[in-house]
Amino acid sequence: MSNYSIKDLEHLSGIKAHTLRIWEQRYNLVQPKRTETNIRYYDDADLKLILNVALLNNNGFKISKIAKMSPVDIRDKVIALTEGTLAYEDQIHALTVSMIEIDEERFDRVLSINQRSIGFDETMLRVIYPFLAKIGLLWQIGSISPAQEHFISNLIRQKLIVAIDQYVYQGGGKKFLLFLPEGELHEISLLFASYLIKREGHKVIYLGQSTPKDDLIEVYNFHQPDFLITVITTSPDADSLQNYVDELASVFRKSEWIISGYQVLRTPVQLPKNVRLLEKIEDIKGFVEMLLGEEKVPG
Template identity: 60%
Template sequence: MSTFSIRDLEHLSGIKAHTIRIWEQRYELIKPKRTETNIRYYDDRDLKLILNVALLKENGVKISKIAEMTEGEMQREVLKLTERNLHHPEQIHALTISMVDLDEERFEKIISTNILKLGFEKTMMNVIYPFLSKIGILWQTGAINPAQEHFISNLVRQKLIVAIDGQYSVASDKAKKYVLFLPEGELHELSLLFADYIIKSRKNKTIFLGQSLPFIDLEAVYDVHQPDYLLAVLTTVPGPREVQAYVDRLSKHFPDSTILLTGYQVIGQDLETPENVEIFTRLEQLITFVEENSFTLA
């Protein structure tokens, strides 16, 4: 079972720690546990409760009325809201609860409903990516455990692969060619998979090389395919001390291609970007770039 501080509850729910303490005292809405050294902490059940409270309150239910609800009544009201309300914060709250519960059925229902209403790409941009960003921070700070993070990441990965398979078509000989890869040691591939979807859905060619690609193998693929673009996501590697050298190496070894980079290790860093290197800080920039540089019959 995971344990949470009151600050973790604040970050997950958006409710200020001061407000949570007031609710504890006034309504006995949530009761913290204490360690042997008298430090307050909360468990999975407390987290689900505060997420449900936050969702109901955001939809106009008064806290006094929420405090009178049983746990079952609260859950039923939340389910009604998430099934009819496609506002993004509500969906992200619901996904967070499904993550805490390791509830695949609920996750599937939320995502399928959003895809039906919004389409796959908007669901990724407006619901799944903000949610993944949120849990990524919580995982790094220890607020959620690796099993919960892996559970959600693998479900999202499955959705991406199905969506990519659905984009298969014979591209024109004039279509742009992209090689997509992660540097050696890099394993976080969800953003790369979504980039593959974006590029293919605009009728371009992709060569998807995936995780942890040694540089020598990238050179071999490049020699065969001579792509227009190389796209990489640098989330954890190379580190701050090595990233400039890696960017320069890409530029030097592949001078006839445009190098497209994104990820934590390049965004907001004081890097010198060679002429054939572009850094994207947001997914929307990648989408715009791909659309502006795609071949069209018009």
């Protein structure tokens, strides 16, 4: 079970801490626990309740009415809402609750509703990525347990692999080599890039997580890809990043190397001429579509 501060609840629910305190005092919605040193905290049940209350409140339910509902009534209303609305924030709330409860069936239901309505691409861009961004900070500061993070990441990873497997390379197009640096395990964005590239008919050589440098260079020299794509979230660290980029850019000098990720964006890096920075890996969608357009232009 995880512990949350009132600021954690604010970030996840979108309800200001000041408002949450008023709700506590006026409606007795939740009662924070206290540590031995008298620091207030909230548990998974409190977070789940606040998420559900926020969702109902955002959909027109008055807080005074919500406060009188039983937990079962609140849950039933929330399920009906999330299955009947396509408001992205509501879907993100539902995913957060499924993460807290380790509820695979609810996660699948939310994704299926969105995929049928807006398609897989838009579900990733409008629901999954904002959801991951919302919980990312809490994961880094330890407010979300490893079990919760692994549960949700593996479910998203499974969905991406299924989507990728729909497409079989038929020849033609560009050749992409996708990899994560040694020690880097955050794979979701790289998988999404693989899905987008394969769907457009390009060839993908997917090396995935924690690729040793020597192995990467061997594969590069053998396949000579047109493009490489890397997402650097934590590894290499900030002190080693410039040397890593410079070394591999010199090896990849006949190709264009596309990099993205938290570590790259927060660390000042001088990019060699054959390295392109994407502010968001989601921008790979526009990049791949641009390549497709170029191939259709005569001459």
